[in-house]
Amino acid sequence: MLVERKEFLNEDGTLGYAESVFRSENILKTTYFPQSQKLYIAFSRGDTYVYANISPEFYKEFEAAESHGKFFHKNINNKPQYPHHREFKLLPYEIEGFKAIVESYNPEEDE
Numbered sequence: 001m002l003v004e005r006k007e008f009l010n011e012d013g014t015l016g017y018a019e020s021v022f023r024s025e026n027i028l029k030t031t032y033f034p035q036s037q038k039l040y041i042a043f044s045r046g047d048t049y050v051y052a053n054i055s056p057e058f059y060k061e062f063e064a065a066e067s068h069g070k071f072f073h074k075n076i077n078n079k080p081q082y083p084h085h086r087e088f089k090l091l092p093y094e095i096e097g098f099k100a101i102v103e104s105y106n107p108e109e110d111e
Contacts, residue, residue: 002063003105023102026069028095032059041072042098046090051082 004021017033024044031040032054039054039062054062054076065071076082090098 001107002068003102005063020063021098021101022068023105024068027072028090028098030062034059039076040087042090044095046092046095048087048090049084050087051076051084053082 001023002020003023006019008016008018010016015034017031020030020032022028022030026044027041028044028046029042031042032038034056037052037054037056039051039059040048041051042048058075062068062071062076
C-alpha cells in the first residue's frame, strides 16, 4: 500500500523526482527519476538498488499495484530490460524513520 508520496519539481515545473513510502513486507521506499528513468528501491532491511529503463507509465503501474512486492518480483526483479545494481544501504535510523511513517499512516484520513 502506498502510504506517502512526495513530488519534487524542477525549476520549469516538471517532475524532477518522486519519493514514495510503502506498507509492504519487502519494499520500504522508492525514489523515481522520470527523466533518467531510474528507480531506486530501498528494501525493508535497508539495501537500496537502482533499476534502469523504468518508464513513467511503468512506474505508475508499480505505484498502483495491489502488492508492490509481487509486482516487483513478477515484473522488475532479474529482468534483463531493467539492469540494476546495489547502490547503498540505509542507516538504521533512516529505516526506522520510514517505518514510523508507515506505522503512523491512517488510511481513513485519505477519505
